[in-house]
């Protein structure tokens with residue numbers, strides 16, 4: 095895991111002091127609301143329905159035990175005892191008082207955490223596969239590049255006031271489980287014919303009201319030139335991206351307007367003029383140094399077979415939530431935070447503390463967060479799995495439903511978010527309740543349901559097996575349903591099933607869709623495979639019958 | 640890093656009168672000495688105007704719009720790609736932008752009047768930064784991986 099040194103520590107402390115001064119100026123009426131909005135967003139602070147919301151960065155979803163304890167402290171001291179893991183691997187606190195914000199930021203800085211660039215028209219916190227470094231099929235671990243790019247984009251002198259937000263993801267694996275193509279910039283680590291490392295670059299993806307999969311604009315950029323290439327993409331965007339129409343700020347609209355070819359040409363032209371600049375070329379020796387910071391902290395061990403009498407619940411949990419690490423003798427454990435009856439992604443302070451202890455005891459103090467709002471312990475010895483499960487049981491952290499319908503992804507929706515059109519959390523709860531009553535909740539196998547409360551699509555509903563998007567029509571709430579989206583091997587946008595269904599009918603509709611899936615599935619098939627085989631028609635007929 | 644004072648000292652053209660580029664071309668021959676600078680608009684393509692820009696002793700960028708960072712890329716292109724050797728001035732600067740202005744490659748800046756009361760070092764909150772930029776060498780050696 096990357097460790098902050100003096101420079102990093104100084105930097106976040108100085109940023110924290112700067113923000114403190116800016117908050118004071120706002121209180122003294124020396125910054126107007128618009129200016130302060132722009133500044134506070136760049137420091138992760140939103141103004142929501144009932145309070146301020148602070149989004150804390152968890153760069154590429156990696157967090158340690160000490161930081162988890164501090165998050166618990168923040169939840170207890172400044173919030174209502176819980177936080178909420180987001181679909182972009184961050185954590186947010188929904189009940190923040192502006193008068194306490196500078197204290198919170200200072201508390202975060204004590205454990206090398208911050209909220210820099212988690213919102214606003216800037217390069218946002220970078221995301222990566224939570225299994226980076228421990229996947230069998232990786233071309234290379236994405237994390238060193240993530241860290242490098244994190245440093246490079248932090249308070250960048252040229253690109254800190256962009257036309258719109260700019261989200262970057264990096265994937266080092268041959269599977270794409272991070273939805274590379276729904277990011278503004280997606281970097282896929284690849285090898286060229288000469289076996290040299292580099293990146294295949296996708297630009298202009300995004301969900302929201304006009305979902306677009308990012309096209310590939312360059313099949314190979316050598317590793318040492320990646321920063322200059324990203325700069326060229328950003329420079330073109332910064333210079334000619336739309337700034338006046340609030341609905342067309344993202345780079346996807348520029349790519350669409352110019353066409354992929356013209357856009358790539360402009361980037362290429364800028365890049366040819368700038369890539370020779372030594373200031374921005376990666377130095378191989380120093381790059382290797384940063385790679386070493388991410389070298390795996392475990393070595394193969396012989397698994398000791400435990401003779402413990404294992405119980406049925408443990409077996410289900412192990413089956414659904416545990417996969418093997420690429421290092422022999424180790425496992426990767428998913429901990430689902432989507433408990434029945436609670437808001438997906440929510441975690442209470444006692445759970446944070448328990449998670450921290452378990453990470454220290456069983457996973458070398460490291461935890462990863464995922465875009466499905468759950469967490470992963472990356473380095474668990476096989477022989478510790480049963481004891482770990484028993485401990486998780488004590489704190490309600492052992493839900494055995496990773497990737498099943500009992501694990502729903504939902505944005506905060508109308509309960510917290512000022513932009514929401516509809517509720518999300520209550521729909522998740524109603525779906526789970528209904529399917530639980532009918533006895534099929536745990537029988538669905540791999541099936542993802544994602545619910546967004548408005549077109550901003552924070553729950554990534556476009557790329558779910560079943561996606562629900564909340565809409566308002568007059569006084570009434572409706573949900574538009576999409577089916578067959580996914581980010582397993584590549585990013586696929588779901589197809590709209592038909593007209594939106596009312597809030598009263600949405601649970602019936604989901605139940606019918608699940609019914610068609612269960613009726614038609616062959617042994618070992620998941621929803622995605624069934625959908626690809628039988629198409630949308632049967633689902634449509636059952637929902638609108 | 641340069642200190643703010645160093646940047647201000649580089650202000651060569653004390654009196655300045657700014658014109659948009661078309662007007663500047665028209666007035667060039669006959670203008671008084673005071674009309675010495677070109678004011679770049681967000682829509683101006685700095686690179687394609689290189690020949691004219693290189694003839695002006697002063698080029699200014701307006702940073703009044705708090706949320707708009709287009710000028711940072713224009714300044715970069717003017718300095719790096721066009722190779723402009725004259726004075727680049729940032730005008731109507733907000734103090735919260737100073738840290739960016741400072742590293743963008745401008746030679747001099749003029750704060751908006753409402754910030755007059757601030758100490759000139761107010762906007763310089765950082766002794767470290769992660770990137771190499773026009774006015775600083777960027778990362779300390781340990782961090783400097785490019």
Ligand code: SF4
Pocket residue numbers: 505506507508511512513514515546547548549550551552553
């Ligand atoms: S999708 Fe909309 S309602 Fe949900 S969190 Fe995002 S902005 Fe808010």
